Amino acid sequence: MALDIPDELLDWRAKGFWLPAGEVTTRDFAAARHRLFDGSFTWPLLVVRDSAVRANIATMAGYAQRYDFSFAPHAKTTMAPTLLAAQLEAGAWALTVATASQALVLRRLGVPRVLIANQVLDPTALGWLAAEAARGWEVIVQVDSVAGVEAVAAAGGLPVLVELGHAGGRTGCRTVAEVVAVARAAAAAPGISLLGVTAYEGALPDVATVDAFLVTLVEAARAVAGLLDDEVLVSAGGSAWFDRVVKALEGQWLDRRRVRAVLRSGASVTHDDGFYRERTPFNREPADGRLDPALEMWAQVLSTPEPGLAVVGMGKRDAPFDEGLPVTDGLTVTKMNDHHTYVTGGSPAVGELLRFGLSHPCTAFDKWRFIPVADDADVVVDVLHTYF
Known part of the structure; x- marks a missing residue:
């Protein structure tokens, strides 16, 4: 677009x-x-x-479509409007950011749907986000505590995902029980729309650990599904393990509710000659692309x-x-x-x-x-x- x-x-x-x-x-x-x-x-x-960027955008768009994932690539990789527009034109469902300031940039550029893959607690930023949402902008934030839910509600309310984290990681509830408690608070809070759960597996060290974490994410989604209506949004996916995310979240595995699986891999737009060259999932699954x-x-x-x-x-x-x-x-x-x-x-x-x-x-x-x-x-x- x-x-x-x-x-x-x-x-x-x-x-x-x-x-x-x-x-x-x-x-x-x-x-x-x-x-x-x-x-x-x-x-x-x-x-x-240019040729490499175009090929990478097409590869990831095709990959997401093939596995019926919604693609919301992380804009914080580049924060370059031309590349963000190219990703949207290739079919990206949304764009992801890490901060309210980055969300402001995307709002001014005209990006219609934004996920903030982080906790937002600043009342000034939350108030602006809520006001823009009231004007029709689709913006989704993450929460991992009842205090976070209360901050979003106090600002006027927004759609939220409850974040699952892992031991030693960054933000996110550490247990499914904590996810459920935060989800119940969000479902009961005025102005808040609970959409589902989210996680980030990118910092985990190996396939076995990633797979175990994603099993817990699926468990969390099942545990909160009863608090939602027809669709449960489940989001994950850095640029190192997105094949494992696809394996864990692919298909319709919830009873009576549709799963919208959202992949957020951002570094894929340019790839690299180091960290991601060694860790790209396409090394494990070469038939899926490069x-x-x-x-x-x-x-x-x-x-x-x-x-x-x-x-x-x-x-x-x-x-x-x-x-x-x-x-x-x-x-x-x-x-x-x-x-x-x-x-x-x-x-x-x-x-x-x-x-x-x-x-x-x-x-x-x-x-x-x-x-x-x-x-x-x-x-x-x-x-x-x-x-x-």
Whole structure:
């Protein structure tokens, strides 16, 4: 679907774009068909590959449709309106966010349905969400305590999902009994519409632990189903275990009520060359599809001060490092500073441009306000702008 995407202004403040004088809109810059290496950019530079993004969006849309899941990809991965619009156009049922501020961005862009996969307790934010819901916007929040239910009700009420968590995890009730108690409070609270249950399995370490947790999620859904009408919404799914979520939630397994299973995998839109390359469910189920890394960083060798060592002009301010260091063919990244990366092996020359693959897209996008999208011939076909 079409979103209300602003045409932002590029000028000297746009990192990576070489615009020492003058200004140009993102649309006009893309229309000019600049090339990555024609002098329009400086280094380091984060680039999104158009063909990989398009393929990944189509893959996940087809996957969700094949297993009869509603897809609500997590927008916090990119917070880039163009990519969010592409996911909606491919059939996404909703978009997911982590904070009220992110929900505000999506509301202003015109996203019709938003899940907030987190607890919202700020009365100012809750009041705004409730007011927007009263105007017809579909926004769903999570609760994991009676206090959370009371906060939502005090703000005017919203549709809610009760969150199940796990020991050592983040938010979420730790037992089915707690889920039921919170669900009963929500069902009885004025202005609140109880829709179902939700969970996040992405931080769990292995298939057996994930499967056991999802069995508990199904148990929780069965336990609260009597408090709902015709449909029970059950939501889960990071980008590492969505195959197990599909296996656990697929089909109509509730008596007298329809299950709407909602998958929230967000990092799939760009995939990566590290964390998700190793953990994607398509490694376990290759017949179901594949994802291609769509993010790359171009950076220049600044110095070769010692034998076997190259220092590259890219650092923690530019590239993610929380789930693994960047990678580049034939070389090894050993560490990063704020603006420098240490590379060993091979013999890169001073001034040479190196292409790096990145690990963890969620902490790549938030470092860049503007990102060129390039086709396979290195022609810039779009410019993403991010709202973090």
